Amino acid sequence: MSAQSDAAASRPGRWQPAVTQDPMLHKHGALGQPVSRIEGPLKVQGKARFAAEFPYEGLCYAALAFSTIARGKITALDTVAAEAAPGVVLVMTHRNAPRMKAPSLMMSSPTAAGASDLPVMQTDEIHWNGQPIAVVLAETQEQADHAASLVKADYAPLPATTSFEEARKTPRQLDNLLGQPPVVEIGDAEAALKGAAVQVDQIYRTPRHNHNAIELHAATVAWTGDELRVHDASQLLDLTAGQLADIFGLDAEKVRVSSPYVGGGFGGKCLWDHQILAGAAAKLAGRPVRIMLSREGVFRIVGGRTLTEQRVALGASADGKLDALIHTGIVAMTTHNSCPEQFTFPARHLYAAKTIRLAQEVADMDMLANTFMRAPGESVGTFALECAIDELASTLGLDPIELRRRIEPEKDPTSGKPFSARHLIDAYDRGAERFGWNRRSATPRQQRDGEWLIGMGCATATYPYHRFPGGAARIRLTADGRVTVSTAVHDMGMGTATAQAQHIAARLGVPLDHVTFEYGDTTLPRGVIAGGSTQTASIGGAVIAATEVFVEELLKLAGNDSPLAGLSLAEVETRDGGIGHRDDTARFESYESILRRAARDELVCEAEAPPPAEMEAFSMHSYGAQFCEVRVSEITGEVRVSRFLGSFDAGRILNAKTATSQFKGGIIMGIGLALTEETNFDPRSGRIVNASLADYHVPVQMDVPAIEILYTDIPDPQAPMGARGIGEIGITGVGAAVANAVYNATGKRIRDLPITLDKLM
Amino acid sequence: MNPFTYERASDAAAAIGLAKGSAAARYLGGGTNLVDLMRETVERPEMLVDVTGLPGRIEPRADGSLLIGAAATNTALAADAHVRTQYPLLSRAILAGASAQIRNMATVGGNILQRTRCRYFYDNAAACNKRQPGAGCDARDGFNRYHAILGASPACVATHPSDMCVALAALDATVHLDGPAGPRSIALADLHRLPGDRPDIETELQPGELITAVELPPLPFARRSTYRKVRDRASYAFALVSVAAALDLDKDGTVRDVRLALGGVAHKPWRASAAEAALKGRPAGPESFRAAAEAELAAATGLRDNAFKIELAKRTIVAVLGDLTGDEA
Ligand SMILES: Cc1cc2nc3c(=O)[nH]c(=O)nc-3n(C[C@H](O)[C@H](O)[C@H](O)COP(=O)(O)OP(=O)(O)OC[C@H]3O[C@@H](n4cnc5c(N)ncnc54)[C@H](O)[C@@H]3O)c2cc1C
Numbered sequence A: 001m002s003a004q005s006d007a008a009a010s011r012p013g014r015w016q017p018a019v020t021q022d023p024m025l026h027k028h029g030a031l032g033q034p035v036s037r038i039e040g041p042l043k044v045q046g047k048a049r050f051a052a053e054f055p056y057e058g059l060c061y062a063a064l065a066f067s068t069i070a071r072g073k074i075t076a077l078d079t080v081a082a083e084a085a086p087g088v089v090l091v092m093t094h095r096n097a098p099r100m101k102a103p104s105l106m107m108s109s110p111t112a113a114g115a116s117d118l119p120v121m122q123t124d125e126i127h128w129n130g131q132p133i134a135v136v137l138a139e140t141q142e143q144a145d146h147a148a149s150l151v152k153a154d155y156a157p158l159p160a161t162t163s164f165e166e167a168r169k170t171p172r173q174l175d176n177l178l179g180q181p182p183v184v185e186i187g188d189a190e191a192a193l194k195g196a197a198v199q200v201d202q203i204y205r206t207p208r209h210n211h212n213a214i215e216l217h218a219a220t221v222a223w224t225g226d227e228l229r230v231h232d233a234s235q236l237l238d239l240t241a242g243q244l245a246d247i248f249g250l251d252a253e254k255v256r257v258s259s260p261y262v263g264g265g266f267g268g269k270c271l272w273d274h275q276i277l278a279g280a281a282a283k284l285a286g287r288p289v290r291i292m293l294s295r296e297g298v299f300r301i302v303g304g305r306t307l308t309e310q311r312v313a314l315g316a317s318a319d320g321k322l323d324a325l326i327h328t329g330i331v332a333m334t335t336h337n338s339c340p341e342q343f344t345f346p347a348r349h350l351y352a353a354k355t356i357r358l359a360q361e362v363a364d365m366d367m368l369a370n371t372f373m374r375a376p377g378e379s380v381g382t383f384a385l386e387c388a389i390d391e392l393a394s395t396l397g398l399d400p401i402e403l404r405r406r407i408e409p410e411k412d413p414t415s416g417k418p419f420s421a422r423h424l425i426d427a428y429d430r431g432a433e434r435f436g437w438n439r440r441s442a443t444p445r446q447q448r449d450g451e452w453l454i455g456m457g458c459a460t461a462t463y464p465y466h467r468f469p470g471g472a473a474r475i476r477l478t479a480d481g482r483v484t485v486s487t488a489v490h491d492m493g494m495g496t497a498t499a500q501a502q503h504i505a506a507r508l509g510v511p512l513d514h515v516t517f518e519y520g521d522t523t524l525p526r527g528v529i530a531g532g533s534t535q536t537a538s539i540g541g542a543v544i545a546a547t548e549v550f551v552e553e554l555l556k557l558a559g560n561d562s563p564l565a566g567l568s569l570a571e572v573e574t575r576d577g578g579i580g581h582r583d584d585t586a587r588f589e590s591y592e593s594i595l596r597r598a599a600r601d602e603l604v605c606e607a608e609a610p611p612p613a614e615m616e617a618f619s620m621h622s623y624g625a626q627f628c629e630v631r632v633s634e635i636t637g638e639v640r641v642s643r644f645l646g647s648f649d650a651g652r653i654l655n656a657k658t659a660t661s662q663f664k665g666g667i668i669m670g671i672g673l674a675l676t677e678e679t680n681f682d683p684r685s686g687r688i689v690n691a692s693l694a695d696y697h698v699p700v701q702m703d704v705p706a707i708e709i710l711y712t713d714i715p716d717p718q719a720p721m722g723a724r725g726i727g728e729i730g731i732t733g734v735g736a737a738v739a740n741a742v743y744n745a746t747g748k749r750i751r752d753l754p755i756t757l758d759k760l761m
Numbered sequence B: 001m002n003p004f005t006y007e008r009a010s011d012a013a014a015a016i017g018l019a020k021g022s023a024a025a026r027y028l029g030g031g032t033n034l035v036d037l038m039r040e041t042v043e044r045p046e047m048l049v050d051v052t053g054l055p056g057r058i059e060p061r062a063d064g065s066l067l068i069g070a071a072a073t074n075t076a077l078a079a080d081a082h083v084r085t086q087y088p089l090l091s092r093a094i095l096a097g098a099s100a101q102i103r104n105m106a107t108v109g110g111n112i113l114q115r116t117r118c119r120y121f122y123d124n125a126a127a128c129n130k131r132q133p134g135a136g137c138d139a140r141d142g143f144n145r146y147h148a149i150l151g152a153s154p155a156c157v158a159t160h161p162s163d164m165c166v167a168l169a170a171l172d173a174t175v176h177l178d179g180p181a182g183p184r185s186i187a188l189a190d191l192h193r194l195p196g197d198r199p200d201i202e203t204e205l206q207p208g209e210l211i212t213a214v215e216l217p218p219l220p221f222a223r224r225s226t227y228r229k230v231r232d233r234a235s236y237a238f239a240l241v242s243v244a245a246a247l248d249l250d251k252d253g254t255v256r257d258v259r260l261a262l263g264g265v266a267h268k269p270w271r272a273s274a275a276e277a278a279l280k281g282r283p284a285g286p287e288s289f290r291a292a293a294e295a296e297l298a299a300a301t302g303l304r305d306n307a308f309k310i311e312l313a314k315r316t317i318v319a320v321l322g323d324l325t326g327d328e329a
């Protein structure tokens, strides 16, 4: 939490979340420009070093052996052959692993980063099929892989719950849903549904998904005495460092984690067993260790999105007002993690309804801890909700956009808070116009090209705004007028560093090439996690706070000989490489001049972001309208997405190019969610069967049509820079837009993802 | 992956000689399947004899046939001008498979002998009669969307995954072999076996036998031929069902001759002889196409996840024949 006192926060000129606006809300500068990624040239030259590319003297390579049962005890573990294999340094199992504390569940404490709270390789107990049972270290990766294949285990299996159908018979109620109440009831929704003129009441299912970022999970780990150095592929730097310190019983400052480049995160690049095991094995071997999971390894030990079964029931009046909105259901989870796939979140904020009932429960299974995956909750929640809205529109004989117009709320339907900014209908109107929505026939099966039936669908996208507290930023100004801003945040390829450099240039009034943005290392001021589409706003909050300190310090340094003499924070602004009076253009002094006169080489300021009071005061969300055209073969049932357009309302866009890529990437992942992605979890063994990219189908080039992106670019008055997050919203609504288009093409409602051809034959 | 030695053969005799030296030797083509399986330790050869340096020429011969060296890459074969004009179904079948990068590496010999994609076969933790005779078959009651609807056995329900071979089966290709007992030839249609109670024995090849070439007999009407592959994404996925077909029509629209083969449905590339017999002499048209498809699939049985493929195969046959007729979509 912020260290700032209320008195400091209310000083004139300071940004007070929920009270005043970010002063640069209407200032543009380099913001919004389609600046290419700063690190792009390094990446294409192969010079950007990823986690598995750091050389170390004496480095050895790790490979894992995995359990083949879902629950039970290891009764015998034969490592003799592995130990004798060429190049093997050691084999670590629960028998010889250093004693380590178990991780704690993320969000359970300020240093908790565990995706699960199971101890890692400390006992003979097996909790999921695929759990690491041995780590082999060898002189080369090939030797380690070979030796790992020689580890043999015998087990005494215990009864395991590996069937969802079994697990759901004894559902568990959650006491909270990521801090929100798991059940929301406004009025008697079931009664209102029964009495409604028109009803839609359906079950929707979404399968398990697995993380498949191109960069495999990896870490290079080295001990120097009791100092632990970790080169990680991470979207969770500070928490990882704190959690590793806790696990190994070290002071927090003894652990340094860095992660300058990450080949895709999406919620998967957090703390899993491999970093812990690499740290333990490196300790045991007294040598640095590199671990890079195989693709199968990622499926075995990095959780994915869990399955959901959702009921959406809508009761409406004939004129298209909602009398009842019910969204309930169940997801599979384990007792040792905390990711409930909050699919009821969209329904809390999207539509006005007289009565509302939202509830979700979990079915506990013996499986790898499921985790966050791009828009956890919203991605699959919008599938069910937005399909149901489309079904209701058909039943009412209304255009689905018109229906949404009629149920557009004036304030947040469940919290009652005002919206900070909401331009959903605007996004629909712009999208519809551009996409040619008026060419859609309301009746299915009206358009065809040979064997291909053509249809259009739309759906709402939504994702909450969050700003995480606790992040800090440091500004360093040098005598040449250049600035370096530092904070331990992450760029997993989404363009953080580039957009922040633009932001800092605009905020400090310096040219873009005078800005260095330092990130990706826990030696920097504490950053926030790259999750929940929160980084940009969170960094923004810290940079605002640091800028205020920076300006105040400069005003002090400027002194009485400066044209700025006597001015306060509230009276000045940064511009043209210096500070000037807001209204009097004559009163200005450059940063270089201030430092020179004060005989200073540099000025360094650091501050922490003020608490996110705006989230308490307002309902803050990004919105979008997804438009899809599909072609469905009447012969084979094959579905091809032929056109896609996403029209977003995500506040101010900081970089047109990287933002568009984020939106498009989300939509592509959404096409996978709609049509191809499904983890085959064998209920007999609890084992993932399709643990490879050949068998787990992400969309390939030919599955992805030209995608057009529009955005309102209307700043959110409550958000730093006016920008809400954009990393996850792209995937939301896509499943429903595709399914609704399939319905429009074929007249068939597929409520069970993915929409494979057999369901349409 | 287990340790192994690597040798590169300069000609067939050298390759056979090298392989004879080790009971656990395997020929190495592009390695796109064998090396994957070695990584999974499903294949554990002690010696690899690289045969990519053996002849890979694609030679049209005077009698109208085409001789294809086993080391020809999939890419070269698909791009060959003679193949594209005389046997378009073969070019299309190859291009429907894998990815450009894999096709650049993959050889004709390796493609023919690639092994099933059944995931339980790939996972040493699963029961698989093909990997370990007598262990059982986890696919029978497990995930079996990609599995067989024709010719399967209680022991194994796997499919042969090749696209190229489906076209070769339709074209009556002959496979030329050489080995410790000398050269011989075998019809492609007879090379792969049905699983029966020995799914671990996949082909009629004898130990140490090498594929040296594939020969396509002349088939003028194959100029009117095509390949259609139905799969779970638009590219880079194995066939759920595929159909290779060539059609020869009389002036009056009667089927004079026809070649039809199916992929994704059986333990081997499936020559649709019953359908061919049902079509010959019949008027080309949706009714006779459908009747022929019904005849071919009469014996098909579905598993938990793949029963839809029976109807899918029928529809795809009808659609492909319709396309070749030219006036039916
Ligand atoms: C991700 C992925 C997707 C794919 N998708 C498809 C697809 O959609 N359709 C499709 O058809 N295929 C597909 N493939 C398979 C691909 O076509 C085969 O891997 C390839 O054709 C094998 O050829 P190769 O030369 O690399 O064989 P190798 O891997 O080198 O060898 C395969 C087998 O053949 C043996 N062998 C090789 N040459 C000879 C010879 N001359 N004589 C005797 N034995 C020999 C080897 O010992 C080995 O047992 C895919 C593969 C991958 C990895």
Ligand code: SF4
Pocket: B116, B118, B119, B120, B121, B127, B128, B129, B130, B131, B136, B137, B138, B139, B140, B155, B156, B157, B158, B199
């Ligand atoms: S179908 Fe065949 S390959 Fe697959 S598990 Fe069964 S026996 Fe093995």
